[in-house]
Amino acid sequence: MFRCIRVPKYFGETARRRLISSGMLDPGAKIRIDNDSILIPILADTFGDYDVIDADLEPTEHRETDYRNVANIPEELKELLPNSYDIIGDIAVVKFPDELVPYAEAAGDALLRTTSSLRAVMMDLGVKGELRVRDIRMIAGSGTSETIHKEFGVTMIADPGKAYFNPRLSTERMRIASMVKDNEIIIDMFAGVAPFPLVIAKHSKPSVIYSIDLNEDAAELMKRNIKLNRASNIIPLCGDASILIKDLPSADRIIMNLPQIADSFLHDALSNLKDGGTVHMHKIMERASSDETITELINEMKKKGYSIRIDREVELKTYSPTMSVYVLDIIKGS
Ligand SMILES: C[S@@+](CC[C@H](N)C(=O)[O-])C[C@H]1O[C@@H](n2cnc3c(N)ncnc32)[C@H](O)[C@@H]1O
Structure with a gap:
């Protein structure tokens, strides 16, 4: 018996990617289809909100799947190898601590050999500048940084070397899509290659989504994605x-x-939002003083003539030892 999550077929690929990038996919058993669901073996007792069951899955032949065990780098540095990284389409994007940078190629090569779905591995040197483009360098594999990424039934072209894209926001995109009511007018002010608009257009019925970005490369990819998904709204x-x-x-x-x-x-944003409308604003805040930061924001908007309240505060990810990235669901009007 293997512990696994039961995932609707539709979300199987997204869940599998999330498990791989968080190091929680159990490589010891094969994924099995069970009517409209997929059973995916996991290395933990829970994963997200998915149902967890023990199921009779076929064991896999033993093949090393942990790149840290096969990486040709000094033994004493192996514990520094990251156990989580982003997977965008068939590319892994990995951030290494400074000590490992001279061994990045060897680590990338190990990752490529142990993960059959990967074509290339890129070293992440950080997100830079106003356009938030990631500085990446190919360390293993072949081809360019353009790739096809699938998420909740949407196929999108992403190019992490040209435009920001974050696969870890897939759950947040689906959360927003599930809040959208029929015929809404939506604006994504900082849309990148348009992952939020595409997931919303696929799963809800807005009348129109305006998808804006300053980065010309992002706007080009956005146009290709709209065409690819026939998302004419x-x-x-x-x-x-x-x-x-x-x-x-x-x-x-x-x-x-x-x-x-x-x-x-x-x-x-507020000047162009209907009364009662919602802004989903991402914001980095000190965890210990997020309440004070929010109160300041409300007061600042009041001075500018806007009454707002925070309907929900979602912590998305840790940003630094003391700070996190949050999404604030802000409602206009009291
Ligand atoms: C953090 S990224 C988010 C991209 C996208 N929402 C996603 O989830 O992948 C922020 C984006 O805002 C764009 N940007 C920065 N300043 C902008 C501005 N003044 N107007 C429009 N877009 C801007 C950047 O080019 C970048 O693509």
Whole structure:
């Protein structure tokens, strides 16, 4: 018997990727289809909200799947090898501590040999500049940094070397999609290659989604993704969101995924949001003082003439030892 999660077939690929990138996929058994579900073996007692059961799965022949065991690097450095990394399509994007940078190629090669779904491994040198593009360097494999990523039934072209893309936000994208009511007007101010608009267009029935990004490469990928998914209700726009938003109709919902500085655009968003409408704003906050930060934000908006309340605060990920990235669901009007 193997411990596994039961996942609707539709979400199987997304769940499998999340398990791999968090090091929780049990390589000891084969994934099995069970009517409309997929049973995926896991190395933990729970995973997200999925049902956990013990099932009779076929054991796999033993093949080393942990790249840390086969990486040709000094033994004493092996414990520094990261056990989690991003998988975007068929590319792994890995951040190494400084001590491992001289051995990045050897680590990348090991990852490629132990993960059959990968074509290339890139070293992550950090997200840089106003356009938030990741500085990446190919350390193993072949081809370019462009890839096809699948998420909740949406196929999207991503190129982490040209435009920001974060596969770890898939659950957040689905959370927003599930909140959207029929015929909503939506604006994504910082859309990248349009993952939020695409997941919303696939799973809900908005009338239109304006998808804005300043990065020309992101806007090009966005256009290709709209075509690929036949999402004719997504309108791609390239430019500064604080300017372009002024010419758009008032929205029911605005997405602001630019966690470093999104709050400096909040009044632009509120000026174009219907009363009772929602802003989903990503924001980096000190965990210990997030309540004070939110109170300051509410007061600042009050001074600018906007009454807002926070409907929900979701902690997305740890950003530093004391800070996290949050999403604030902000409602306009009291
Ligand atoms: C953190 S990324 C988010 C991308 C996307 N929402 C996602 O989930 O993959 C922020 C994006 O905002 C864009 N950006 C930065 N400043 C902008 C501005 N003033 N107007 C429009 N887009 C901007 C960047 O080019 C970048 O693609």
